[in-house]
Amino acid sequence: MSAPRFDSPYHAPVLVAEVLAVLGQPVRVLDGTLGGGGHALALLDAGAQVTALDRDPAAIATARARLAAYEQRGQFRALLGNYSALASLPELVGATFDGILLDLGVSSHQFDDESRGFSFREGAVLDMRMGGGNGQTAAELLNTADERELARILREYGDEPRGLRIAREIVRRREQRPFVISEDLVGAIRAVLGPRSGAPDFARLFQAVRIAVNDELVGLARALPALRDRLVPGGVIAVIAYHSGEDRLVKHAFREWSLECICPPKQVMCTCRGHALGALVKRKPIDAGTDEIARNSRARSAHLRAWRAAGA
Numbered sequence: 001m002s003a004p005r006f007d008s009p010y011h012a013p014v015l016v017a018e019v020l021a022v023l024g025q026p027v028r029v030l031d032g033t034l035g036g037g038g039h040a041l042a043l044l045d046a047g048a049q050v051t052a053l054d055r056d057p058a059a060i061a062t063a064r065a066r067l068a069a070y071e072q073r074g075q076f077r078a079l080l081g082n083y084s085a086l087a088s089l090p091e092l093v094g095a096t097f098d099g100i101l102l103d104l105g106v107s108s109h110q111f112d113d114e115s116r117g118f119s120f121r122e123g124a125v126l127d128m129r130m131g132g133g134n135g136q137t138a139a140e141l142l143n144t145a146d147e148r149e150l151a152r153i154l155r156e157y158g159d160e161p162r163g164l165r166i167a168r169e170i171v172r173r174r175e176q177r178p179f180v181i182s183e184d185l186v187g188a189i190r191a192v193l194g195p196r197s198g199a200p201d202f203a204r205l206f207q208a209v210r211i212a213v214n215d216e217l218v219g220l221a222r223a224l225p226a227l228r229d230r231l232v233p234g235g236v237i238a239v240i241a242y243h244s245g246e247d248r249l250v251k252h253a254f255r256e257w258s259l260e261c262i263c264p265p266k267q268v269m270c271t272c273r274g275h276a277l278g279a280l281v282k283r284k285p286i287d288a289g290t291d292e293i294a295r296n297s298r299a300r301s302a303h304l305r306a307w308r309a310a311g312a
Contacts, residue, residue: 013038014299015240018286019101020046022238022306026099030230032083032223033103037063044070048099051092055082055130084219086226098235100227104220105242124182128210138209142179147171157217157245158208165192166205185209207243217245224253228277233311236281242301247285254280254307281306 019039023029026048031040034052040063043050050070054060060078070076081089083102126139142150147167154163169188170179179185189205190197211217227237241247256262257277261270286306288299 012036012296012298013042013103014288014292014296014302015286015304016042018304019238019240022281022286022304023099023101023236026097026236028097029099029101030095030097030227031101032227033101034063034078035059035103037066039101039103040076041067043099043101044076048075050076051095051097052076052078053081053083053089054078055080055134082219083227084223086223086230096230096232096235098232100231100235100237101240102220102223102227102238103240104216104246105240122183126179126181126185126209128206128213130214136213138185138213139179141209141213142170142185143174153212154205154208156208157211157243158205159244160205160208162192182206211243211245217249220246220249221253224250228253228257228307228309231309233309236306236308238281238304238306240302240304242298242303247303247305250305251285254305257307276310278307278309281308 013036016039020042023043025046026043029043029048029050031043031050031052034040034054036059037052040050040052044067052063054063057080060080064071064078067076067078071078077091079089079091086092126137126142128138129135145153147164150167150170151164154160154166160166166189169191170185173179173184173188177184185206186202189202193201224237231237239246239250241250258279260276261274262272263270282305285303287304288296288302292299
């Protein structure tokens, strides 16, 4: 299988062969992060029926055009919605799946489109909303959040020990002129981290702001058990994470679901569920190989984890 076959101008999906391997031979798959449709195409080619979600109308339109032949014969459908709010989608009431996939993060097209504001390229607007025109923009967050909240975002989502100093610099600067474009945030970061700060620092801290704008970690934590409960016995959920906080949430959830007892260690009598809900497909995350990273540098930070529900 040639991974580039599933690439498109919209997005180059990562770990395609590895995703197919951990999902096995699913009949009904939920692709919770459709993007450019690369993973969906691979699953469709493998014979699966794919229901796909994305909160970005542009992604839905692009993928539907690409996968029109599969949609016409009833093998594929795309729904506008967020994987963290399945209960709000009437089309999915009672639906169960033998495979569920989440490819977290931003698609190549979203990142490269300066009007979407995910990039720190010069002149890019501070937007960062995954769903297009819905919700608070990055500029609005940076211009209204208090110093404590900004510091928390930079520390927790950006692993930045100087988050409080950067937050103070943001507040100081916005009192003189509101944040509008990428240079406004880059300037505040560089003022604290110094002239040697560069692309890795900006990428990490822009990502932190994006996570806050889209409530990504809270949404993921809420979604994981809800998605687990949509698996048929023996079904597999696979998640590709690019951020340490995302990967940590997935790792801890999968490990807890795999334990027979989750009572506190010193508790004498078990009062929890008393059995494992399933098992890890692989004990460690699956990472991209050197060939894939050379072809697609964004695969470097990708970690794939998979878990299988009990009862197969």
